[in-house]
Amino acid sequence: MNVSSFGRAAAILSVASLALVACGDNGDVDETDENGGGVEENGDNGEASGDVDLASVSGNLAGAGASSFQLAIQEWQAEFPNITDGANVDYDPVGSGDGRAQFLNEAVAFAGSDALMDEEEFEESQGRCGDDGAFHIPTAILPIAVGVNLEGVDELNLDGETIAQIFSGEITSWDDDAIAELNEDAELPSETITVVHRQDSSGTTENFTDYLEQATEAWAWDADSEWPGDISAETGDGTSGVIEAALSVDGAITYADAEQAEQGGLTSVSLVIGEDATGPSPEAAAEAVASSELRGEGADNDMGFDLNRATDEEGAYPIVQVAYTIWCNEYSDEEEAELAQAFAAYITSEDAQQIAAEEAGAAPLNDELMEQAQESISQISAG
Structure with a gap:
């Protein structure tokens, strides 16, 4: 799927979609809808989008990058072992630039970044992540x-x-x-x-x-x-x-x-x-992003925004950042690919987005963007 082909309509965050979905008593991730978006509840099979069995995922996943959504990352790190077979995520908030550098140097499996990779970085990612390179997933929208x-x-x-x-x-x-x-x-x-x-x-x-x-x-x-x-x-x-x-x-x-x-x-x-x-x-941050479009560059499944800062939309706050996580389309190690797909699918689920709203003051992704993100994430594979 070419994500950029969804155009502006798919990128819009409606204010109505900011209503949060209540967590269940046990904090499990919500079930997928009939279109396959989201991460399934940690129940009988615990599968995530892309057929990742969350209940059987184990091991350690390393990431580094932006400190802006550290509050959300900390909560996601705490919850992830509970919906998997004890899988752990280490995240070092060294800043977006250093995080992208560590990712491209294969020191970590994913990067957190408030800025998009430039053309040179994307080309470098093709050396690590296969011909399709790396892709961005909007993970938190932060004023x-x-x-x-x-x-x-x-x-x-x-x-x-x-x-x-x-x-x-x-x-x-x-x-x-x-x-x-x-x-x-x-x-x-x-x-x-x-x-x-x-x-x-x-x-x-x-x-x-x-x-x-x-x-x-x-x-x-x-x-x-x-x-x-x-x-x-x-x-x-x-x-x-x-x-x-x-x-x-x-x-x-x-x-x-x-x-x-x-x-x-x-x-x-x-x-x-x-x-x-x-x-x-x-x-107000969501209102500003609502006037923006996906940029349509890089990998076919990339979800990087071209933000419109000069909006005069009433109630908008355009000093905003979309905090992305950056992932390989292809990892060399099968276990790392499975861990990456599982964690990426979890943090773009309804439960994780609610955590980001409560703990980091983020605007949750709407249903359409969550579904897009799950489709992009499902393309992660092992070479």
Whole structure:
């Protein structure tokens, strides 16, 4: 199946589909529907899409990459042994760039990434993963918060142009007129703004700078997983690192996974688009992805999005990242292929998507995308 042929209609996340499916008392994975999507309940046969018998799967699977959906990964790691024959998953949140590098170097079986492989990486994956190469599966849809640590300010509105000017160093004080005009009722201090960005190669950085490039005129740099070297700012390593760095300086601003930013104690900015100010909620993130399409590149079963950051859709929050897992179409080892297919099928099931919503503040994939993901995953094989 050529996933890209589904077009825009298949990629749309309807708001109605955000209603979560309640877990059963035992936490088992829901049964597949009549079309074969999802992972079957761990009952008589425990089969996943692609005829993987979950109840008989054992061994260890290694992954590395994005720290943005670490909260969800941790819960999936805890649950996976319970629906298999004790299979374990190790995941190292080293950042998207390093995760993709480890995957391509065959150090891990899968990568977590908030950014898509480029053409060179896909060609490299064909050396490891066979002629069809590697493919992306959308695993969690996560809003990126613009988080601030500003004493006495519990709510803050900013538009895209103002955010771009702050992060580029053009606006340097919190009582700047551009900020004050968007926050008429706030008492803004004359505190110096301290920008904190990711030090490591990061999919979150690539998604954030992609938003700034697409949606604003004030940002002069291309989207990239590395922060522009000519902008002087403070740094942090990984999602937790930038949050910790921002919390250590009054007047700091950074960008990070919204759920982790909130749990860390940062104030999340509401994004002003037109007359509306929208916070980084899962529903608003889903609205932004709903205006986007699958890019139709790479492997036939690839599910990478071409995100529309410049949307003016009411209620949308376009500072968003789709957290992908990256898998081989063909593994050299049969046991690794079975483990990979089983875990990939599990994390795109209804139960796992509910866990991502509850633990990581993610917008669940809708039924159509889950079915697409299961079909793509079913093509994993051993050479």
